[in-house]
Amino acid sequence: MDHDDITRRTLAHYNRSADTFFAGTIDHDVSQNIDALLGAIEAPAPYTILDLGCGPGRDLKTFSELGHRAIGVDGSERFVEMARAYSGCEVWQQDFLHLDLPPATFDGVFANAVLFHVPSAALPQVLLTLFDALKPGGVLFSSNPRGHNEEGWNGPRYGSYYDWENWERMLTAAGFEALHHYYRPPGLPREQQPWLASVWRRPVC
Numbered sequence: 001m002d003h004d005d006i007t008r009r010t011l012a013h014y015n016r017s018a019d020t021f022f023a024g025t026i027d028h029d030v031s032q033n034i035d036a037l038l039g040a041i042e043a044p045a046p047y048t049i050l051d052l053g054c055g056p057g058r059d060l061k062t063f064s065e066l067g068h069r070a071i072g073v074d075g076s077e078r079f080v081e082m083a084r085a086y087s088g089c090e091v092w093q094q095d096f097l098h099l100d101l102p103p104a105t106f107d108g109v110f111a112n113a114v115l116f117h118v119p120s121a122a123l124p125q126v127l128l129t130l131f132d133a134l135k136p137g138g139v140l141f142s143s144n145p146r147g148h149n150e151e152g153w154n155g156p157r158y159g160s161y162y163d164w165e166n167w168e169r170m171l172t173a174a175g176f177e178a179l180h181h182y183y184r185p186p187g188l189p190r191e192q193q194p195w196l197a198s199v200w201r202r203p204v205c
Helices: 003-016 018-025 031-040 058-065 077-087 123-133 164-173
Strands: 048-052 069-074 090-093 106-112 134-145 150-154 157-161 177-184 195-201
Touching: 003 018, 003 077, 003 157, 018 077, 031 058, 031 106, 031 134, 031 177, 031 195, 048 058, 058 069, 058 077, 058 106, 069 077, 077 090, 106 123, 123 134, 123 164, 134 157, 134 164, 164 177, 164 195
Parallel strands: 048 069, 048 106, 069 090, 106 134
Antiparallel strands: 134 195, 150 157, 177 195
16 A cells, blocks of 8 residues: 555645535634634643644644734645635644655644544554654644544545544554543544544643
């Protein structure tokens, strides 16, 4: 399996559908996820937040309006352009398999509906890169569509779909401490909650 080819094909889909994606997601309420990240950070505000896979910049704009320094990163050239224009924030174009992030810089990493696109064999290195980019005590938030540890193509996009037990194993192997997890959307039976959200800390020492 050529991981770079998987990334190129998935990003090509997002470049082609960027305007439709923006229109379809701009009104999504992810305040529960934003609150989960910000509520777990113990450093004094304002925070330096990395929005991983920031897309067209919806959540970047929210973090910035809340008074934080928000930086986006996305592999889609079109999303990067849109996010810069929409949010007014700094946005870097990097794909997840070739992240080049400054060490010990971020109080929080917001990975909302993005890490599931990483092939499972490449995920450990991506998680280590995110771990190193967080300040000691910093927080990683992740939300992914859950599954039974299967992966493959879903139309033009590649995805890996984990259950909680396997996701926890992979994150703790990268050095993270689990804080809590929950399923979305809130208030529904579990079979109607396709999203697994989780909050993690880089230990202070």
